[in-house]
Structures are given as C-alpha cells and as structure tokens.
Amino acid sequence: MRIVILGGSFGGLSVAYELRRHLSPERAEITLVAKDERFSFVPSFPWVAMGRRTLEQISFPLAAPLASRKVRFLNETVTGIDTDAKVVTTARREHPYDFLVIATGHRSANEAVPGLGPFDGPGHSPMSAPETIELAGAIRSLLSDPGPVVVGAAPGASCIGPVYELAFGLDHLLRQRKLRHQVPISVLTPEPSLGHMGMGGAGKIRQLLEAALEERDIAYRTSIAITKITREAVETEGLPPTPSVCSIVIPPLAGVEAVATSPGLSNPKGFIPVDARYRHQLADGVYAVGVAVALPPADETPVPVNFPKTGHMTEQMAEIAARDIAARIDGREGATAELSARCVLDMGDRGVYMAVDPVRPPRDKIPTVSEGRPWLLAKQAFERAYLATARRGRKVPTTIGW
Ligand SMILES: Cc1cc2nc3c(=O)[nH]c(=O)nc-3n(C[C@H](O)[C@H](O)[C@H](O)COP(=O)(O)OP(=O)(O)OC[C@H]3O[C@@H](n4cnc5c(N)ncnc54)[C@H](O)[C@@H]3O)c2cc1C
Numbered sequence: 001m002r003i004v005i006l007g008g009s010f011g012g013l014s015v016a017y018e019l020r021r022h023l024s025p026e027r028a029e030i031t032l033v034a035k036d037e038r039f040s041f042v043p044s045f046p047w048v049a050m051g052r053r054t055l056e057q058i059s060f061p062l063a064a065p066l067a068s069r070k071v072r073f074l075n076e077t078v079t080g081i082d083t084d085a086k087v088v089t090t091a092r093r094e095h096p097y098d099f100l101v102i103a104t105g106h107r108s109a110n111e112a113v114p115g116l117g118p119f120d121g122p123g124h125s126p127m128s129a130p131e132t133i134e135l136a137g138a139i140r141s142l143l144s145d146p147g148p149v150v151v152g153a154a155p156g157a158s159c160i161g162p163v164y165e166l167a168f169g170l171d172h173l174l175r176q177r178k179l180r181h182q183v184p185i186s187v188l189t190p191e192p193s194l195g196h197m198g199m200g201g202a203g204k205i206r207q208l209l210e211a212a213l214e215e216r217d218i219a220y221r222t223s224i225a226i227t228k229i230t231r232e233a234v235e236t237e238g239l240p241p242t243p244s245v246c247s248i249v250i251p252p253l254a255g256v257e258a259v260a261t262s263p264g265l266s267n268p269k270g271f272i273p274v275d276a277r278y279r280h281q282l283a284d285g286v287y288a289v290g291v292a293v294a295l296p297p298a299d300e301t302p303v304p305v306n307f308p309k310t311g312h313m314t315e316q317m318a319e320i321a322a323r324d325i326a327a328r329i330d331g332r333e334g335a336t337a338e339l340s341a342r343c344v345l346d347m348g349d350r351g352v353y354m355a356v357d358p359v360r361p362p363r364d365k366i367p368t369v370s371e372g373r374p375w376l377l378a379k380q381a382f383e384r385a386y387l388a389t390a391r392r393g394r395k396v397p398t399t400i401g402w
Pocket of ligand 1: 006007008009010011012033034035036042043044045046076077078079103104105106126127128159161162256258289290291292309310311312313314343344402
C-alpha cells in the first residue's frame with residue numbers, strides 16, 4: 001500500500017506519525033512530500049516577529065524524525081495532482097499513490113486588498129517564515145523610528161487570533177522600551193464583535209478583549225472592511241484613513257496553487273471539500289486536513305469572516321483521517337468526531353485560555369475563557385514540549401491545550 005502525504009506541518013506530520021502507529025512499514029510505504037525541509041511551530045511566529053524567538057529555535061529539519069518512523073521524506077514542491085491516475089507530480093518526478101493526504105495549508109490571497117503584503121505590498125503579516133522575518137525587520141524599524149500602527153485583518157480572513165496577539169505583543173514590547181507614548185495602536189477587524197474569530201465568539205471573550213484593549217489604550221473597531229494599505233495609512237470602507245507607518249494585516253486565505261489548479265480537487269478558492277472523515281467528497285483515496293480543507297463560515301456577518309482552522313483543529317483532523325485510512329485498509333471505517341478548539345492567546349504580560357467544544361455553534365458546553373499569567377507560561381511550556389516531542393518522531397496528544 002502506497003500512502004503519500006503532502007505537507008510537513010501540523011497536518012502532514014501528525015498524519016504520518018498517526019499512520020505509523022496503526023500500520024507497520026511492511027503494510028504501508030509512507031512518503032511525505034513538503035516544499036519546506038523544516039517543520040516550523042507557526043503559533044510562535046508572533047514571538048519571532050517581536051524578537052523573542054529565532055526561527056531556528058522554533059523549527060527542526062523533518063528528515064530525521066520521519067526516518068525514525070520509517071517514513072520517506074522528500075523535500076519537493078508539488079505542481080499537480082491527477083486524482084483519476086492517482087499520481088502526484090513534483091518538479092522532479094511522479095509519485096503514484098493508493099491513498100493521498102493533502103495538508104498543504106494556505107496561500108495568502110493578497111490580491112484581495114491592494115497593499116496586502118509584505119511581498120505584494122507595503123502591508124506586513126506573519127503568515128509564513130519569510131513573511132515573519134520581514135515583519136520582525138519592520139518592527140525593529142518601528143522601534144528606531146516610532147509612529148502609528150494598525151493591526152488588523154482583511155475581509156474574509158479566518159486566522160484572527162494573531163491580530164490580538166500582535167496588538168498585545170507590540171503594546172508590551174513598546175512599553176518595555178518606554179516608546180508606547182509615541183505609537184498609537186489601532187485594531188481594525190472584520191469581526192462583528194471582538195473575539196468572534198469566525199466561530200461566533202466564545203463565552204465572555206468579547207468582554208475580556210474589550211477590557212484588555214481599553215486598559216492598554218489600544219483603539220479598536222469591529223465590522224471594518226479594509227480596502228487599501230498604503231505606506232502612510234490603512235483605508236477602510238466608510239471611514240477616514242487610519243494613519244499607520246507599520247500596517248500588520250492578516251490576509252484572507254486560499255488553497256495553494258498546485259491544489260487550486262488540479263482538476264476536480266478544490267472549490268473556487270482552492271480549498272478541498274471533505275466529508276466527516278476528511279475524505280475528498282469525490283476523488284477515491286484522497287483526504288485533506290488542516291487549512292487546505294473547505295469549511296463553511298459559522299454565521300453571516302456584515303463584513304465576511306471565515307471559519308478558523310487552528311493547529312489544534314488540524315491535528316484532530318489528521319487523527320481522524322489517519323485512523324480512517326488504517327481502518328479502510330482493514331476493510332472497516334474509522335470513527336469521526338466534531339472538532340473542538342483549545343488555545344492560549346498571548347496578551348504580552350499574561351495569557352487567555354479559550355476552550356470551545358464544538359468549534360461550530362450552537363454548543364452544549366459553555367466555552368471556558370480564563371485569563372492570567374500562568375496561561376502565558378503554559379503557552380511557552382507547550383511550545384517547548386511540542387517541539388521536543390515532534391522532533392523525536394512522536395505525536396503530541398490532541399487532548400492537550402495549545
Ligand atoms: C501567526 C499565526 C499564529 C497562529 N497561532 C495559532 C495558535 O496559537 N494555536 C493554533 O492552534 N493555531 C494557530 N495558528 C494556526 C496554525 O498555525 C495552522 O492551523 C496550522 O499551521 C495549519 O497546519 P497545516 O498542516 O494545515 O498547514 P501549514 O502549517 O500551512 O503547512 C503547509 C505545509 O505544506 C507544505 N506545502 C505547501 N505547498 C506545497 C507544495 N506545493 N508542495 C509541497 N509542499 C507544500 C509546506 O511546506 C508546509 O509543510 C496560527 C497561524 C498563524 C499564521
């Protein structure tokens with residue numbers, strides 16, 4: 001049996017580790033193909049941007065841990081997928097498969113708003129390692145030449161948590177440097193209320209974020225459609241431009257080009273429609289997990305906000321998909337479950353823990369929202385534990401919060 005996994009981040013790596021728990025090398029030849037040769041702990045990108053971590057500290061090469069699990073690693077870029085012939089094409093060769101798991105994440109759809117960046121316009125965003133390094137440089141420039149800052153998300157964004165982490169992180173850094181009085185910070189979000197995050201909010205998170213932003217003199221506006229980012233300002237629908245010398249704006253996402261351009265694989269945005277076990281709705285033997293998956297918005301909002309796909313959710317999808325593949329090889333069907341989310345938002349000097357189960361409302365359980373310094377320490381400890389475990393070829397249990 002040939003199983004090919006595309007992507008070496010939370011989705012791809014978790015699928016590989018979980019598959020090997022169920023299928024010995026004699027039963028399945030597993031190949032993981034990724035264009036990046038390192039795994040990066042993406043939730044720590046805001047810390048890299050603030051100069052609190054280096055990329056080296058939050059990443060490791062994929063080859064050795066995968067080899068220890070008898071998974072072949074190929075550092076190649078996928079250019080196309082033929083689901084009829086069951087073949088993946090890379091710049092170097094073709095990879096036939098019996099089962100394929102697509103975990104290629106996102107492409108930043110910077111074309112959605114003029115000026116989104118950093119490589120397409122003057123905006124900044126920590127959506128990938130190179131973009132995070134660029135943002136770290138922009139923040140260093142801000143420290144030497146202070147001016148107003150906008151932190152926000154464009155219409156249709158789905159990854160909203162970092163907006164708050166970057167606003168609080170920047171506020172904290174500027175206070176430490178005694179520069180905060182020279183830097184007005186504004187949060188501009190498409191969310192209808194603070195903390196909506198594309199999942200309809202979570203318990204008392206709105207009240208908590210309002211109080212935390214007001215306490216820190218961070219201005220905020222909700223239901224905002226950013227229309228343009230220039231070197232001096234962020235333009236929005238129906239309001240005068242907000243002055244900004246450093247505009248950190250999270251873009252809407254789309255599927256990566258190889259997926260979006262492969263016939264019959266994805267929706268118009270390049271995301272892959274799947275069933276409850278993360279199987280492709282039409283293509284035989286094809287699964288998708290993580291940000292690559294198409295998930296409909298939780299609700300209709302005046303300015304579009306898309307459903308979140310967090311690292312924790314990605315790992316739950318990976319577990320369900322891998323167990324279903326192993327079960328199908330044995331002629332059975334794997335179990336499925338609704339996605340829950342647990343995460344800690346870094347607020348600079350403390351953290352907020354949020355747990356929602358399920359992610360998509362309505363929910364039987366009241367979401368947990370708790371604030372305090374121990375949560376920030378827990379987030380730092382989780383990062384270290386995750387990297388140490390994954391680097392040893394082991395999967396981190398999804399029962400642990402992020
Ligand atoms: C700034 C930021 C902070 C975040 N904070 C949190 C948090 O605190 N908690 C949380 O749970 N989630 C957080 N998230 C979300 C989390 O990082 C994502 O959910 C997670 O990274 C998704 O994993 P993935 O495997 O789907 O894809 P990705 O992480 O996007 O990885 C994609 C993989 O596919 C590979 N790839 C892409 N294209 C190709 C190709 N053509 N050929 C071969 N390989 C390819 C890449 O090399 C990479 O290995 C954050 C995200 C960001 C951007």
